[in-house]
Amino acid sequence: IIQLEGVWKIYQMGDVQVPALRGIDLKIERGEFLAIAGASGSGKSTMMNLIGCLDLPSKGRIFLGGDDIAGFGESTLAQIRGQKIGFVFQQFNLIPTLTALENVMLPLEFQNVDTSTARKKALEILNLVGLGDRVHHLPSQLSGGEQQRVAISRALAVDPEIILADEPTGNLDSKTGKFILDFFSEIHRKDSKTIIIVTHDFYLVKHAERVVYLKDGQVERIEHNHKN
Amino acid sequence: IIQLEGVWKIYQMGDVQVPALRGIDLKIERGEFLAIAGASGSGKSTMMNLIGCLDLPSKGRIFLGGDDIAGFGESTLAQIRGQKIGFVFQQFNLIPTLTALENVMLPLEFQNVDTSTARKKALEILNLVGLGDRVHHLPSQLSGGEQQRVAISRALAVDPEIILADEPTGNLDSKTGKFILDFFSEIHRKDSKTIIIVTHDFYLVKHAERVVYLKDGQVERIEHNHKN
Numbered sequence A, B: 001i002i003q004l005e006g007v008w009k010i011y012q013m014g015d016v017q018v019p020a021l022r023g024i025d026l027k028i029e030r031g032e033f034l035a036i037a038g039a040s041g042s043g044k045s046t047m048m049n050l051i052g053c054l055d056l057p058s059k060g061r062i063f064l065g066g067d068d069i070a071g072f073g074e075s076t077l078a079q080i081r082g083q084k085i086g087f088v089f090q091q092f093n094l095i096p097t098l099t100a101l102e103n104v105m106l107p108l109e110f111q112n113v114d115t116s117t118a119r120k121k122a123l124e125i126l127n128l129v130g131l132g133d134r135v136h137h138l139p140s141q142l143s144g145g146e147q148q149r150v151a152i153s154r155a156l157a158v159d160p161e162i163i164l165a166d167e168p169t170g171n172l173d174s175k176t177g178k179f180i181l182d183f184f185s186e187i188h189r190k191d192s193k194t195i196i197i198v199t200h201d202f203y204l205v206k207h208a209e210r211v212v213y214l215k216d217g218q219v220e221r222i223e224h225n226h227k228n
């Protein structure tokens, strides 16, 4: 469902070039549960932003469902981001002036879901991740791990086919972290979602079907987990 | 060196009260290496903010070096924060308009260290944490783990006696994370620093002398690691 072909991302800083991705070839199957690992600065978030259609490569091509995303207009990309892809950002990117509930309702409202249905769905997910009694808190009134769980809830709100999660358990204790990972495994299994998770979490790496290791902007190796 | 006596922190939200800390009694010895663990939302960051003199308790008392901090004026508190305590924030709190180098130099400049000495010291620490080639990047031009390492560098810049680190490896791969933890162990051993780290990291918990577990705003238990 997603393919990267000779993908480069080069950041230009004055006269200096920072090549964050240096020739990535990767094919991700529909319904796959994939982990992305690698050292800090190896290019994981950069790759996630490209897969999530938030950015375009400097060289190479990215295909989504067989189509080259470079050919998509902004409104098509916006629709993909709004409906097909749920993105959990490494730094959460919550709207500081909206409550947890409002933050999770936002993507639903952008898809023209009526307010009471959006509210009901948002409350359901927030309750699932253990934030039922924090729904009216602003991000500044939430702990780090609570903000992370709001970001996770927001990504799941529109029930997207593809979930991109950038270090979704970095701020969670191991018990809450396992709960989130088991939840991802469950929707992967039950709803056949394509799940791509950047993680340093050993438990998660073991649960993925494949693990792509990045090093200095390149694919260093890919491991396959043999599971039943 | 630090003592919490019957400490409560209650957040007021309209008519609702959120008791983040519910009666904490804790004594931390000078030169101790202490870990704080507990579920997301259990009160760890709140406790760190009180220990770091960034906030005052709703009830109870906090002693620093034997003195009740409630008796300190703002300029004394500012001096303590600027010289005695190095704080690594869970969400980094870097100045977005300053480069990595400028962010790390800032606490030194506040202590009236001359610019060339501040620059030299900042570069030294940034090199140590592997960011030598990222010193002129703005936070927005850095990966999550790189921003976290800038936050760590900034906390260490003034060579404080007390280091408070709130989940300092949450965004780091295990190799970089171990490096940071070994570095904290080294300055603990060599410079007899008091180090208090909030963490979910198993490696770190094992390396601490004591581990304080928080649950729902209270100390659930304290474990002692017997080491040589």
Ligand SMILES: Nc1ncnc2c1ncn2[C@@H]1O[C@H](COP(=O)(O)OP(=O)(O)OP(=O)(O)O)[C@@H](O)[C@H]1O
Pocket: A134, A137, A140, A141, A142, A143, A144, A145, A146, A171, A172, A173, B011, B012, B013, B018, B019, B020, B038, B039, B040, B041, B042, B043, B044, B045, B046, B047, B090
């Ligand atoms: N300004 C605030 N107003 C209201 N409630 C708050 C505020 N700040 C924090 N809280 C609540 O206090 C509780 C403790 O927060 P704290 O940040 O100390 O948790 P934590 O143990 O650091 O969690 P995490 O591991 O997720 O970072 C949380 O449940 C949070 O929702």
Ligand SMILES: Nc1ncnc2c1ncn2[C@@H]1O[C@H](COP(=O)(O)OP(=O)(O)OP(=O)(O)O)[C@@H](O)[C@H]1O
Pocket: A011, A012, A013, A018, A019, A020, A038, A039, A040, A041, A042, A043, A044, A045, A046, A047, A090, B134, B137, B140, B141, B142, B143, B144, B145, B146, B171, B172, B173
């Ligand atoms: N806007 C930018 N301008 C210049 N360099 C950048 C920019 N954004 C990222 N970089 C650099 O690109 C490299 C890859 O960044 P990326 O965020 O993809 O890393 P990462 O693998 O997600 O790391 P982490 O595990 O620390 O989050 C980093 O070394 C970073 O400094």
Ligand SMILES: [Mg+2]
Pocket: A044, A045, A046, A090, A166, B143, B144, B145
């Ligand atoms: Mg990243």
Ligand SMILES: [Mg+2]
Pocket: A143, A144, A145, B044, B045, B046, B090, B166
């Ligand atoms: Mg916290």
